[in-house]
Amino acid sequence: MAELRVCATGDVPESSARRFDIEGHRLCVVHLPSSDSVGAWYVIGDECSHADYSLAEGDLWPEDCAIECPQHGSTFSLATGEPRSFPATRPVPTYSVQIDGDNVMVVLP
Numbered sequence: 001m002a003e004l005r006v007c008a009t010g011d012v013p014e015s016s017a018r019r020f021d022i023e024g025h026r027l028c029v030v031h032l033p034s035s036d037s038v039g040a041w042y043v044i045g046d047e048c049s050h051a052d053y054s055l056a057e058g059d060l061w062p063e064d065c066a067i068e069c070p071q072h073g074s075t076f077s078l079a080t081g082e083p084r085s086f087p088a089t090r091p092v093p094t095y096s097v098q099i100d101g102d103n104v105m106v107v108l109p
């Protein structure tokens, strides 16, 4: 396990998601609004578990803490990676994320 810098916090504006490729891992970094000044950050696998489409290009559902695949509309929990709707049936990976100053840090297996 290694903790690595994925990006700067300013690279992912609030209420958006962005793909980063780090050490062979394809990551979807999500920045949701929250009551504190830092916001709520999530990192999940960027590749939809149904087919090879980028989840970072999908719509966010902040009230459900979920992201919607842009291709066929499966939604995935940002907290657990579990799909909440078909056609996807398998989860995507989730990664531990920490904000260290202006850096988004993730723990990779």
Ligand code: FES
Residues within 6 Å of the ligand: 048, 049, 050, 051, 052, 053, 069, 070, 071, 072, 073, 074, 086, 087, 088
């Ligand atoms: S590619 Fe994501 S739901 Fe089909």
